[in-house]
Amino acid sequence: MKLNRKIKAYITIGKTFGVWVSPIITGIFLFVMRTFVSIGLLMDKLFFKMARKPSLQSPIVIVGNPRSGTTFLQRYLIQSNLGCGAQLWQLLYPSIVLQKLIKPLLPLLEKISPARHHSTAAHKTSLTSVETDDVGLFFRYFDGFFLYGFLLSFADEDLFEYFDPRVRNTSKRDFDWFESVWTRTIANQNVPYIGKLFSLSTNLPAFQKRFPDAKILYMVRDPLKVIPSGLSLVTGVLDKKFGFWSLSQSKRDQYIARLYRALVELLRRFHEDWTNESINRSMVLIVRYDQMMSNFDQLMDSILDFIDQQPSGKRKSLYLKDDDYRLSFLYGSYLTLTNLSEQDWLRIDQQRLTPLFVSVHATEPSLRSKLLRNPKAIDLLNQLAWFSKKRIQKKFYSKTC
Numbered sequence: 001m002k003l004n005r006k007i008k009a010y011i012t013i014g015k016t017f018g019v020w021v022s023p024i025i026t027g028i029f030l031f032v033m034r035t036f037v038s039i040g041l042l043m044d045k046l047f048f049k050m051a052r053k054p055s056l057q058s059p060i061v062i063v064g065n066p067r068s069g070t071t072f073l074q075r076y077l078i079q080s081n082l083g084c085g086a087q088l089w090q091l092l093y094p095s096i097v098l099q100k101l102i103k104p105l106l107p108l109l110e111k112i113s114p115a116r117h118h119s120t121a122a123h124k125t126s127l128t129s130v131e132t133d134d135v136g137l138f139f140r141y142f143d144g145f146f147l148y149g150f151l152l153s154f155a156d157e158d159l160f161e162y163f164d165p166r167v168r169n170t171s172k173r174d175f176d177w178f179e180s181v182w183t184r185t186i187a188n189q190n191v192p193y194i195g196k197l198f199s200l201s202t203n204l205p206a207f208q209k210r211f212p213d214a215k216i217l218y219m220v221r222d223p224l225k226v227i228p229s230g231l232s233l234v235t236g237v238l239d240k241k242f243g244f245w246s247l248s249q250s251k252r253d254q255y256i257a258r259l260y261r262a263l264v265e266l267l268r269r270f271h272e273d274w275t276n277e278s279i280n281r282s283m284v285l286i287v288r289y290d291q292m293m294s295n296f297d298q299l300m301d302s303i304l305d306f307i308d309q310q311p312s313g314k315r316k317s318l319y320l321k322d323d324d325y326r327l328s329f330l331y332g333s334y335l336t337l338t339n340l341s342e343q344d345w346l347r348i349d350q351q352r353l354t355p356l357f358v359s360v361h362a363t364e365p366s367l368r369s370k371l372l373r374n375p376k377a378i379d380l381l382n383q384l385a386w387f388s389k390k391r392i393q394k395k396f397y398s399k400t401c
Contacts, residue, residue: 003162005142009151016154016251017242029112030139033092037140040095044184048096054183057341059193059211060307063200064219065266067229069289073217074196075130082309083194086185088113089127091136094181132196136181137174144174145199145262149234153258154251160262165203175210190343192307201266205278212375214283215307218270221289227263231256282373308339325356334359337383338376348392355393358384 006027014020044051060083064070078085086094089109093102102109106127113127125131138146148163161167182193200207201218208214235256238244244252273279285306291299325344327333334357340348348356362368365378387394 003159005147005152008155008159009142009147012152012155013242016247019242030142034140036098037093037095040093040098041180043097044095048184048187050183050187051096051180054179056179056183056193056211058213058215059182059195060215060217061200061207062194062196062217062219063204063270064198064287065201065221065226065230065263066198066233068219068221068226069287069292070132070196070198070219073219073287073292074194077194077303078130081191082304082307083192084186084189085130085194085196086133086136086181087128088125088131088135090185091131091133091181092127092139094136094184096184096187132198133178133181134197134199137177137199140177141170141173143170149259149262150238153255153262158258160258160265165206169206171203171206171210175207179211192309198266202269204270204284205273208280208283212280212283216284217287217303217306218284219287219289223264223267226289227260230263231259234259280375283375325353328356329353332357336361336372336374336377337380338372338374345386349390352392355395356387357395 010023010027013023041051060077062070062074074085077083089102089106090099093099110127134144134146137144143163145163148160152159152162165171178195178197182195186193204216208216235244244255247255270279274281285303287299287303324333325335325340325348328335336359347353360368360380361371361377363381365380368380369375369377371377384394
């Protein structure tokens with residue numbers, strides 16, 4: 001299906017809300033913004049090595065329907081210094097060079113920010129608020145579920161299939177963009193990126209294939225509560241911007257029926273991939289909204305264990321894990337070599353940390369990965385070859401050969 005998204009959105013807005021001039025002004029502004037962003041991204045590649053070859057390791061991504069607790073959890077984890085996420089202005093202007101120029105202008109830009117249309121009844125939103133990464137995709141490519149949910153659901157024909165990754169697969173483009181933005185966001189910070197993508201519910205197997213070490217926190221809330229709440233959120237934004245509730249009953253009913261179907265599809269698609277085992281379950285933690293409301297401390301213990309993190313401000317000994325190369329060197333504990341960063345390998349080499357004790361389990365890559373429930377476990381033979389090349393003594397322990 002071929003579709004000129006900009007023209008289709010313009011005609012749809014005009015026919016639905018009777019607004020023809022302001023969308024042209026908005027379109028010109030977005031064109032200028034995208035041009036500056038493109039120039040800034042090119043300049044990033046000149047001045048920053050990581051912008052030329054972005055490499056993202058172990059991101060934490062929160063997935064789930066709107067109004068399932070995703071925003072609260074993302075902001076809580078970031079405020080607890082467990083990682084870093086992109087603020088809205090960073091998603092709109094992801095270039096490092098451009099951000100240095102724009103940051104002093106944020107108070108002025110706040111007056112024309114898209115955040116001013118967001119309902120504060122849901123959660124506070126501003127240019128400096130951490131927001132869903134779906135926003136960045138919308139403003140960069142004028143595409144994705146944001147475009148369908150807020151604009152093209154009003155079109156004469158239902159265009160939902162156009163945004164279905166099984167029908168029109170834009171995974172490579174989208175994932176390349178996320179990696180580029182996320183790498184820039186955490187530049188020079190030794191922390192994981194904490195993102196939020198509600199649209200990922202329909203395409204999680206492909207995302208895991210691209211980012212096999214990503215930790216996924218999937219939010220679950222009663223559909224009878226989360227879907228009406230999601231509908232209320234979107235219609236509230238549309239009413240504030242265009243006057244949604246002044247539309248005819250038939251037009252409102254058509255829109256709500258289509259958005260309802262899209263929100264249900266997000267739930268159905270994840271359930272289908274989960275039950276078919278298309279998803280690597282070992283890298284997904286199911287987070288229940290009702291538990292977050294009733295037993296938050298216990299839930300956070302589970303999340304911290306899953307993402308292999310500890311909040312800041314604790315005693316230093318708590319930050320040492322059983323599977324830690326420093327403990328292996330000092331006390332002879334065994335490690336699986338699945339959680340070492342580039343800096344860790346460099347330190348082992350530079351400080352000649354030998355011997356190290358390696359828990360093998362299996363040498364066949366797929367079997368070891370299955371036994372340890374970790375996609376990084378497949379690299380064992382290359383890692384052992386690296387030890388030999390660097391003349392670092394290693395000792396083995398194995399139950400399976």
